[in-house]
Amino acid sequence: MRLINKFSTVLSICIAAATAAASGSAQATTASPLSSSHHIFRTQVSTGRTLFDTFQGTNLQMAAELPAIQSGQGRLIGATVSSVSNKLVYFNSATRDLSLNIYGGATRETLISSSHLATLSAGSAAQIVADFKRDGSFGVVATDASNGEAAVYFFGATNALLKKESIIGLSATGYNVVGAADLNADGHTDLILQNRSTQEVMAAYLGGANGLSVLSTHNLESSTFSGWTASGMLDMNGDGHPDLILVNNKTGETIVNFYSGEMGFNYAGSAYLDSAQSSGWATIVPVKVAASAADASVATTATAVAAATASTLASDAVAAAASSPAPMPASTSGATVLIYNGTGTTSGDVAAVESLVSSLRLSYHTVNSSELDRMSASQLLGYRLFLMPGGNAITIAGNLSKNATSSLRSAVASGLNYLGICAGGFFSGSSAYHNFTDLTSGVWFNVYNTGSGIGKRAISISFAGGVKRDIYWQNGPNLSGWGNVIAKYPNGVTAMSEGFYGKGFVLLSAVHPEAPASWRYGMTFHTSLDDDLAFARTLVTSALNRTMLAHY
Numbered sequence: 001m002r003l004i005n006k007f008s009t010v011l012s013i014c015i016a017a018a019t020a021a022a023s024g025s026a027q028a029t030t031a032s033p034l035s036s037s038h039h040i041f042r043t044q045v046s047t048g049r050t051l052f053d054t055f056q057g058t059n060l061q062m063a064a065e066l067p068a069i070q071s072g073q074g075r076l077i078g079a080t081v082s083s084v085s086n087k088l089v090y091f092n093s094a095t096r097d098l099s100l101n102i103y104g105g106a107t108r109e110t111l112i113s114s115s116h117l118a119t120l121s122a123g124s125a126a127q128i129v130a131d132f133k134r135d136g137s138f139g140v141v142a143t144d145a146s147n148g149e150a151a152v153y154f155f156g157a158t159n160a161l162l163k164k165e166s167i168i169g170l171s172a173t174g175y176n177v178v179g180a181a182d183l184n185a186d187g188h189t190d191l192i193l194q195n196r197s198t199q200e201v202m203a204a205y206l207g208g209a210n211g212l213s214v215l216s217t218h219n220l221e222s223s224t225f226s227g228w229t230a231s232g233m234l235d236m237n238g239d240g241h242p243d244l245i246l247v248n249n250k251t252g253e254t255i256v257n258f259y260s261g262e263m264g265f266n267y268a269g270s271a272y273l274d275s276a277q278s279s280g281w282a283t284i285v286p287v288k289v290a291a292s293a294a295d296a297s298v299a300t301t302a303t304a305v306a307a308a309t310a311s312t313l314a315s316d317a318v319a320a321a322a323s324s325p326a327p328m329p330a331s332t333s334g335a336t337v338l339i340y341n342g343t344g345t346t347s348g349d350v351a352a353v354e355s356l357v358s359s360l361r362l363s364y365h366t367v368n369s370s371e372l373d374r375m376s377a378s379q380l381l382g383y384r385l386f387l388m389p390g391g392n393a394i395t396i397a398g399n400l401s402k403n404a405t406s407s408l409r410s411a412v413a414s415g416l417n418y419l420g421i422c423a424g425g426f427f428s429g430s431s432a433y434h435n436f437t438d439l440t441s442g443v444w445f446n447v448y449n450t451g452s453g454i455g456k457r458a459i460s461i462s463f464a465g466g467v468k469r470d471i472y473w474q475n476g477p478n479l480s481g482w483g484n485v486i487a488k489y490p491n492g493v494t495a496m497s498e499g500f501y502g503k504g505f506v507l508l509s510a511v512h513p514e515a516p517a518s519w520r521y522g523m524t525f526h527t528s529l530d531d532d533l534a535f536a537r538t539l540v541t542s543a544l545n546r547t548m549l550a551h552y
Helices: 002-012 293-320 347-359 369-374 395-396 402-413 423-428 529-545
Strands: 037-042 050-056 061-065 074-083 085-090 097-104 110-118 124-130 138-144 151-153 161-166 177-179 190-195 199-208 211-220 227-232 243-248 254-260 266-272 283-286 337-340 364-367 385-388 415-423 456-463 467-472 484-489 496-499 504-509
Touching: 002 504, 037 074, 037 266, 050 227, 050 293, 061 347, 061 369, 061 529, 074 283, 085 124, 085 138, 097 347, 097 496, 110 151, 124 151, 124 177, 151 283, 190 227, 227 283, 243 283, 337 347, 337 395, 347 364, 347 529, 369 402, 385 402, 385 529, 395 423, 402 496, 415 529, 456 496, 504 529
Parallel strands: 074 124, 177 227, 337 364, 337 385, 385 415, 415 504
Antiparallel strands: 037 050, 037 283, 050 061, 074 085, 085 097, 097 110, 124 138, 138 151, 151 161, 177 190, 190 199, 199 211, 227 243, 243 254, 254 266, 456 467, 456 484, 484 496, 496 504
């Protein structure tokens, strides 16, 4: 008996970060406005997958995967972001067509419309999107490969082509136009170009009556540009000077070069934006613009699209459940998600899941051990989703009464959805020795055997459909034996699973896609941080809406 208890103690540990257990009183929380952040887009060249990243300084706060691009749109060349919408511009080099996708909704991720913008003249290739007029509209910079001439296609507030104007005094022969920013703070947008041979980066300072005449040029300083592709400029450190974002040609690592000085070309050091060795992605720096009057309809359309999607998801969920569960209960709590932060959870993972839920603009409460002990099943049913983060499952269970786990189990059986991450996976299982919830109808979960002992590491997780992601793991469970298998460890045992307990949808993850950059230090990941964070959001929305993920 002593040996069994000792072994189960080891297997039930799932510490997400080296921090103390969190506790605190329940309180309603919602996300802060996205307008205070800055953004980049990243697109996978081979597939067209596009991620929308939100930064505070150089720290990635959230990432979301946008709906797939339309067939034939070509590659993403630029974008604008406003408080209402994201507008992504694509260029098809075969047809020379420009097209536009507009995304709206609370987080600007709902695809509202796709439309054709214009067909460029023969020999022209679209390079970037820039803000020359500063009125909420945008211009597309295109170059002619035969003579290096550059021109701007101007689009109005309704995204209609207004005119084409040449950039005077610029020869882009041998260069790619990679970005636009006001480097010298004179009120005119300047262009950033990179030499295709030397990879040096040059600023072309614009001015004149229409702001499209080259007044001077200057190379940006750097320790080296060799082996790096410039992706545009954005003030990442808030000092008023645009900084250059670069992607390593071989590894895919992303860094930012900081700049200062009167003309904005003086090198002031570098920092990582993502150290993952994930090649095959292009980075797009969008233009931040004011929302135009024409954008007002985007919010209304996005609301209608979201409502229709929610209705479809609810119908699909009912059809997917073998027991045909009733519709999800209406919230009476004033919040959608209940996040457990009691004794046994780690404050680092509680903070990570709170950030994750906030990024989805979902309201939530946190609840500690004593508060959960006092909650009835009917009170728990005032929420749509219960989220159990990482920590020590035995400590979590040991600090909850049997009444608490019984109420939680009853609430899930009656329609509350459950998302368990790492320790939350252990806690959902069955145990003869610990006060677990047994949402798995008697299935007990052992720790995953990595072959090299317990600890933390980047583990390659395989998903149904062939996708692989490196995801942070720390003493997580082997989830085999229950539910549909969403993802597998390298040896083929279950890393993520989903199923129903009564009328409640249960989604379990043995790994931490929500892990922030600080947890990944000292490990080699071949999946970018934003890709993992975007998938973590998928887990939350799937659990919330009872949406079955692809499974084996």
